[in-house]
Amino acid sequence: MSLAAPPRDWFKAPTGFERSWIGIALVWCLILFMAMPYWHFRGRQNSTGEAYTVTASAFLDRTNAFVAAYKVGEDHGVAVVEPPPGSDVYMVAQMWRFWPILKLKKDQTYRVHLSSLDLNHGLSIQPMNMNFQVLPGYDHVLTITPTSTGIFPVICNEFCGVGHHSMTGRILVE
């Protein structure tokens, strides 16, 4: 509580420099606000928000079928899958791994379905630092077109328990 009450009519409409700076701050707020939708379309790195409800068992069954159909090898015991361009691709997140390893073609478009079998994980594709939520009970669909070749490590960036730091995956682009 203040020691002295403010005067009864304390509000004075801003004038002069104060008014100018409020205007500048407002314009800057609007610019930053518009930067978000601008980068959504121009940057082409954000999810469009396409999502569906799904059970963990149905998603796991579909991913198993996907891996069985397109498996081309293994890396340290993890299946490497090379789906045809333009197809639906499935990746499972669970404590504490992303599975399978995806092998994609540059400049080809894929629909990557993401879901979690247990709890909230985060798919962070490095080194571009593209980040997406992976939620249990939801099929989050990312339509992606890799624009460069290489090995892109995937890490979990939502704390998911004692093995969180070891939760990694990989996307290979040829």
Place this chain on the structure above:
Amino acid sequence: MENRKHPVQKLMDNPWLLLVLGVVIPTISYTLWGLLELANTPVARLP
């Protein structure tokens, strides 16, 4: 004459109205919107 307060002062001098606005606006724009989104999320077809 002394009763003609600036509208901003009327708002800022009314803590209960500020409390209601502070609860109602995020509830509608964040919580209810989110719940509607969840309720209207279709079931995955998993092609």
